[in-house]
Each structure stands twice: as C-alpha cells, then as structure tokens.
Amino acid sequence: MSASSNRLYFLYHELRAVSSNYSYVMERDVFERHVDLFLQARSLGGSTYWPEITFDDGHISNYDFALPCLSSRGMAATFFITAGWTGKRAGYMGWEQVRALSAAGQQIGAHGWTHTLLTHCDDSALETELRTARLTLEDKLGITITTMSLPGGRFDQRVLSACRATGYTHVYSSIPRAEKPALPFLVGRLNTLSSAGVDSIARLLDAHSGALASLERKERWKMALKKTMGDRLYGILWAAVNRQENNEDSGETLLP
Numbered sequence: 001m002s003a004s005s006n007r008l009y010f011l012y013h014e015l016r017a018v019s020s021n022y023s024y025v026m027e028r029d030v031f032e033r034h035v036d037l038f039l040q041a042r043s044l045g046g047s048t049y050w051p052e053i054t055f056d057d058g059h060i061s062n063y064d065f066a067l068p069c070l071s072s073r074g075m076a077a078t079f080f081i082t083a084g085w086t087g088k089r090a091g092y093m094g095w096e097q098v099r100a101l102s103a104a105g106q107q108i109g110a111h112g113w114t115h116t117l118l119t120h121c122d123d124s125a126l127e128t129e130l131r132t133a134r135l136t137l138e139d140k141l142g143i144t145i146t147t148m149s150l151p152g153g154r155f156d157q158r159v160l161s162a163c164r165a166t167g168y169t170h171v172y173s174s175i176p177r178a179e180k181p182a183l184p185f186l187v188g189r190l191n192t193l194s195s196a197g198v199d200s201i202a203r204l205l206d207a208h209s210g211a212l213a214s215l216e217r218k219e220r221w222k223m224a225l226k227k228t229m230g231d232r233l234y235g236i237l238w239a240a241v242n243r244q245e246n247n248e249d250s251g252e253t254l255l256p
C-alpha cells in the first residue's frame with residue numbers, strides 16, 4: 001500500500017442480486033469482485049491507483065448488499081444520500097438504514113434534497129438542495145456532513161460557490177480523472193456501468209495501461225457534444241442509447 005498513490009474514485013448506484021441490462025444497476029456478485037480487486041490494488045502501490053468506492057442516491061440495495069460486502073472485508077465507502085428521499089421514496093433507504101451504514105464506519109455525504117440538477121436551481125432551490133440536505137443529514141445522523149456529490153454530475157461556478165458557502169469541503173463530480181492524495185475541492189470519479197467487468201476495472205487501476213486517458217478523451221468528446229446539443233437533447237440521446245430504464249443521473253459518464 002502507498003499513501004502517495006493517486007486516488008481513483010469509483011461511483012456506483014444500485015446493486016441487484018441478478019444481472020440487469022440497465023446501466024445504473026450492478027450485479028451484486030460483480031460488485032463483490034470489484035471490491036476484492038480494490039483490496040488487492042491497495043496492497044500493490046507503485047503504478048497502481050488507490051481505489052475508493054462511492055455510492056450515489058441512497059438506494060436500499062446500498063444497505064442490503066453493499067454494506068455486508070464491505071463490512072465482511074473491512075472496507076469503507078462513501079454513501080451520498082438524497083436527503084429528501086430518505087424514508088420517503090420507495091426503493092430508497094430510511095433513516096434507520098443510513099444510520100446503520102454510518103454506525104458501521106461507512107462515510108456519509110449529501111446528494112441534494114430532491115436530486116434536482118443544481119444548475120437548474122434558482123438561489124432559493126439551491127439553498128434547499130445544499131443546506132437543507134446537509135442540516136437534515138446532520139440532525140438525523142448526529143454526524144458532521146462535509147461532502148456533497150452533484151446530482152447528474154451537473155455543476156457550474158455558481159453551484160460550486162454555493163457548495164463552498166454551505167460548508168462543503170469536497171464536491172464529488174462525474175469527471176473521470178485520478179486525484180492526488182491531497183484531494184482538491186472538486187473530486188473526479190468514474191461512473192461504473194453494469195457491464196464494467198473486472199478486467200476493465202483492473203486496466204483502469206493500472207496507471208500504465210492508458211485506460212484512464214482513453215476515458216478522459218471520451219469525456220472531452222461528450223462535453224463537446226453536450227455543449228453543441230444542449231442538456232435536454234443530450235438527455236434524450238442518452239436515454240435512447242441506454243434504453244431499458246431511466247435514472248435521475250442519466251447523462252453521467254459511464255465506464256465502458
């Protein structure tokens with residue numbers, strides 16, 4: 001293990017016991033193989049990135065499947081919770097489950113109040129998404145919340161300034177890139193697709209493989225396309241390509 005290795009943050013959403021074609025769902029067994037690979041990578045150092053696990057949205061499977069898998073391996077991840085959905089929305093965790101994650105040593109961060117894309121919020125809505133989410137999580141969990149992940153990965157300078165003003169020390173994006181151990185304010189992450197096999201994850205963890213650079217190129221193309229087409233058209237195209245189901249985070253960069 002190396003404290004100086006650069007970090008790669010992986011982003012997951014929902015786990016299921018059976019495989020799904022839907023991009024935002026990962027089969028539990030595949031996730032377990034990822035975690036085993038991450039444990040192995042952490043022991044290597046050298047040109048291997050230090051992997052970190054994050055979950056967005058607060059899906060109930062985070063408690064049902066991710067928690068036992070992580071606990072049995074002594075691994076900690078960060079769970080970004082959509083605070084206004086907690087205990088309210090079917091399929092998502094209640095406060096008891098989020099509290100259990102925190103009590104088990106898992107990290108908790110905010111993922112907005114209603115998962116509205118922050119770039120679409122006026123000042124008052126932005127206040128709710130950032131401050132109400134943080135204060136509610138702190139009140140319900142009895143911990144300090146200092147991290148936030150961006151719904152749909154969307155941000156601009158106004159959003160980042162508001163995050164800073166609300167007291168967040170780190171904001172997690174969906175920009176695929178590695179980070180130095182001294183994390184910047186805006187943290188890059190790799191969004192894992194349901195089809196992301198152990199081999200593709202292993203290549204990404206190898207700094208000499210060129211896999212991350214290729215993903216970064218893809219992201220630049222995507223951003224250029226998004227800028228040309230606009231957010232809405234891009235979302236329609238994304239939904240057409242990733243047919244089965246829709247997700248609030250549609251449009252984030254996905255791993256091949």
Ligand SMILES: [Zn+2]
Pocket residue numbers: 056057111115150151152248249
């Ligand atoms: Zn989300």
